[in-house]
Amino acid sequence: VQVPKVAIIGGGIGGTSTAYFLRQLFGAGKVDIDIYEARKIGGRLATVDVAGRNYETGGSIIHPRNKYMVSFVKSFGLKPRESAKGSLMGLWDGSKFVFEESSWEAITFIKLLWRYGYGTFKLKSYIDDMLSKFESIYTLQNKGDAFWTVSELLKAMNPEFDSDRRIKTGMGFKKLGFSDQMVDELVAATIRVNYGQDLMVHKFVGSVSVAGASGDLWAVDGGNFRVAEKLLEASDAQLVRDRVSKVSSANDGKLIVTRQGTTIENDNSDLSRTYDIVVLAAPLQTNSDSSIDLSEYRDKGWAGPYHHTVSTVLQGKLNHSFFGYSEKESMPDEILSTAAGLFFNSVSRIQPVDYNKNDRASDVWKVFSPVPLSDSELDLLFIQYNKNSVKVNDWLAYPHYARLPTSDNFRIHRNFYYLNAIEWAASAMEMSVIAAKNIALLAHKGLYGEPVRAARHSKMIHGLEGKPFDEL
Numbered sequence: 001v002q003v004p005k006v007a008i009i010g011g012g013i014g015g016t017s018t019a020y021f022l023r024q025l026f027g028a029g030k031v032d033i034d035i036y037e038a039r040k041i042g043g044r045l046a047t048v049d050v051a052g053r054n055y056e057t058g059g060s061i062i063h064p065r066n067k068y069m070v071s072f073v074k075s076f077g078l079k080p081r082e083s084a085k086g087s088l089m090g091l092w093d094g095s096k097f098v099f100e101e102s103s104w105e106a107i108t109f110i111k112l113l114w115r116y117g118y119g120t121f122k123l124k125s126y127i128d129d130m131l132s133k134f135e136s137i138y139t140l141q142n143k144g145d146a147f148w149t150v151s152e153l154l155k156a157m158n159p160e161f162d163s164d165r166r167i168k169t170g171m172g173f174k175k176l177g178f179s180d181q182m183v184d185e186l187v188a189a190t191i192r193v194n195y196g197q198d199l200m201v202h203k204f205v206g207s208v209s210v211a212g213a214s215g216d217l218w219a220v221d222g223g224n225f226r227v228a229e230k231l232l233e234a235s236d237a238q239l240v241r242d243r244v245s246k247v248s249s250a251n252d253g254k255l256i257v258t259r260q261g262t263t264i265e266n267d268n269s270d271l272s273r274t275y276d277i278v279v280l281a282a283p284l285q286t287n288s289d290s291s292i293d294l295s296e297y298r299d300k301g302w303a304g305p306y307h308h309t310v311s312t313v314l315q316g317k318l319n320h321s322f323f324g325y326s327e328k329e330s331m332p333d334e335i336l337s338t339a340a341g342l343f344f345n346s347v348s349r350i351q352p353v354d355y356n357k358n359d360r361a362s363d364v365w366k367v368f369s370p371v372p373l374s375d376s377e378l379d380l381l382f383i384q385y386n387k388n389s390v391k392v393n394d395w396l397a398y399p400h401y402a403r404l405p406t407s408d409n410f411r412i413h414r415n416f417y418y419l420n421a422i423e424w425a426a427s428a429m430e431m432s433v434i435a436a437k438n439i440a441l442l443a444h445k446g447l448y449g450e451p452v453r454a455a456r457h458s459k460m461i462h463g464l465e466g467k468p469f470d471e472l
């Protein structure tokens with residue numbers, strides 16, 4: 001008996017969780033899944049070796065209310081990483097710290113109240129409320145609800161999530177009554193460290209960014225990429241280590257995936273394979289030259305510009321004098337910039353992915369910057385740093401959130417899905433997993449002719465509306 005064949009392009013957390021959910025929905029032996037990965041399983045969840053230990057250089061923190069990530073870690077027998085106590089955050093405006101945490105929690109709280117007043121409570125309650133509404137996606141997906149567009153998915157959680165994409169974070173938060181000072185400093189700093197952008201980003205991603213800077217954030221022992229590895233294993237998918245160069249349609253309605261054939265470990269006799277379903281689980285970036293040839297499908301605006309975020313991880317000693325401190329004074333070790341135009345967005349002391357409480361104090365730092373740091377900029381930030389330890393990753397990290405994509409359809413063509421449409425709402429591990437579950441549901445229903453819930457909220461921001469298969 002022929003079982004359906006699925007190709008997933010991309011072995012990041014999005015692609016591997018799609019494989020996992022497809023396996024759950026179809027069952028053992030009821031679907032053949034190939035995952036094409038050009039580089040490493042985990043994608044943007046990546047580590048670098050600095051002075052003999054590994055450190056996260058991409059996706060590093062997970063929110064405790066990100067239920068899929070929490071449940072994967074539990075069910076695969078992985079462990080949350082031990083967390084180092086005592087990291088102190090400071091907001092740097094380019095010439096001074098406008099806010100610094102104290103090692104005494106009560107004092108930090110008083111300082112927050114002093115500077116940001118009642119807004120301190122209000123911001124926490126606003127984000128708690130947003131997260132409660134966000135959690136409704138888990139119930140919806142458990143019931144089998146699936147959505148053709150990102151707009152529909154957001155609206156199903158809360159209609160405001162979608163309309164927030166048409167509001168700038170700065171204006172939106174100020175309209176809610178948050179003070180200029182709080183928005184321009186605290187909110188702006190989270191957007192800079194998390195998304196490398198400013199208060200012009202839309203308010204949905206702005207809210208996710210604030211959520212990603214508060215609460216008991218955690219990470220996976222051994223590295224977050226291990227979740228993707230475990231998902232791949234549990235999905236019983238076949239890994240094809242190669243870059244896909246083209247997706248096209250065959251006459252019988254099936255889809256053809258063509259790969260480059262550059263990886264020696266593969267049998268390169270069949271560079272084009274035919275599938276019933278294809279899932280593209282890698283971003284379509286207009287400013288990347290490595291994109292896949294999709295010319296057969298009219299350009300409907302799935303792709304958009306992505307933002308560069310450079311991660312520099314190194315071993316060394318922070319140059320206190322650059323920040324106006326003497327070498328003997330203790331100072332913040334998570335420095336977030338509030339200002340535009342600085343050569344860095346954040347400088348943070350980081351712990352290895354296998355951190356345990358017996359480790360000595362870390363002297364490894366991660367700098368996020370819009371462009372690679374020059375030697376003289378590194379010399380400004382650090383003294384006595386180990387030049388051989390410096391590891392630089394120039395990521396095309398996230399969409400430019402000051403604009404909207406022209407399409408946010410999860411589908412490119414019949415049985416051909418696009419996972420990373422979700423990133424235009426917000427890029428985070430949990431968002432890719434939510435899109436993975438949605439696409440697994442759409443693909444499963446699509447193949448068996450089950451109706452997908454009518455597009456109740458189908459009016460799109462721009463461009464296409466999601467349409468059920470039978471209307472195509």
Ligand SMILES: Cc1cc2nc3c(=O)[nH]c(=O)nc-3n(C[C@H](O)[C@H](O)[C@H](O)COP(=O)(O)OP(=O)(O)OC[C@H]3O[C@@H](n4cnc5c(N)ncnc54)[C@H](O)[C@@H]3O)c2cc1C
Nearest residue numbers: 010012013014038043044058059060061243244282428429
């Ligand atoms: C610096 C940085 C920090 C971040 N921090 C956080 C964080 O703390 N918390 C959080 O939740 N999120 C964070 N994120 C965002 C998060 O990492 C991403 O949203 C998420 O990992 C995206 O997963 P994905 O599988 O959708 O895409 P990706 O991880 O990009 O996976 C796509 C995969 O496809 C492969 N690929 C691409 N083209 C092809 C092709 N043609 N053929 C075959 N394979 C191909 C790529 O090699 C890649 O492995 C961060 C991102 C960056 C860059």
Ligand SMILES: CC(C)=CCC/C(C)=C/CC/C(C)=C/CSC[C@H](N)C(=O)O
Nearest residue numbers: 060061062063193194211212427428430
């Ligand atoms: C999806 C929801 C509701 C919450 C996710 C919140 C979250 C974890 C956001 C973080 C997103 C992100 C892209 C962070 C990048 S930088 C992370 C960290 N500050 C670092 O310095 O590495």
